[in-house]
Amino acid sequence: MTATLTPEPSGGVPAQDISISEFGAQKAQAILAQSGKENAGVRVFIKSGGCSGYQYGMAIDDRELEGDTIVMDRGIKLLVDRMSLPLLRGSEVDFVENMMGGGFTVNNPNATSSCGCGHSFRTDGSQSPEGEGSGGCGSH
Structure with a gap:
């Protein structure tokens, strides 16, 4: 297994x-x-779809896969696969509470546009994956 480990900030x-x-x-x-x-x-990952082209995904994972970047931050292990890392580099995972409840969100400096619900995004010059991304927030 070849994983990259990023140390806690200092x-x-x-x-x-x-x-x-x-x-x-x-x-x-x-x-x-x-x-x-x-x-x-x-595990934080990117998949195609959502109203802006890409959609964030998160899951509890106890596996470290080949090519994963593993970051320990504030006592939490964050795992990102090699395909998702370029789109997530510099992002911060956060938890927000609002009138609709609460949930995890990603503050992504690479996103140039995002849908109103904050679960999908697009980067500069990228098109929505074929045939996807035209729906509203309810189509995630």
Whole structure:
């Protein structure tokens, strides 16, 4: 297995590939504790679809796959596959609560547009994957 491990932030260390907010880490810790999976982390990935072209996905995962980038931030293990990493580099996973409930979201500096519900996005110059991305937020 060839995984890249990014250390916890400290003085003079370059920006992490991906990070998690303090509130996001608290919520993730509670979910991970309930998962029953030992040494599990939060896998963050990109898939095609959604109203803006790409859609975020997250899952509790106790597997480290070949090519994964693994970042430990605020005590949470974040796993990103090699195909998703370029689109997620510099992003922060956060947890937001609103009148509709709450959930994880991704603050992505690479996104040039996103849908109103914050679950999908597009980057500069990218088209929606073939035949996808024309629906509204309800089509995720």
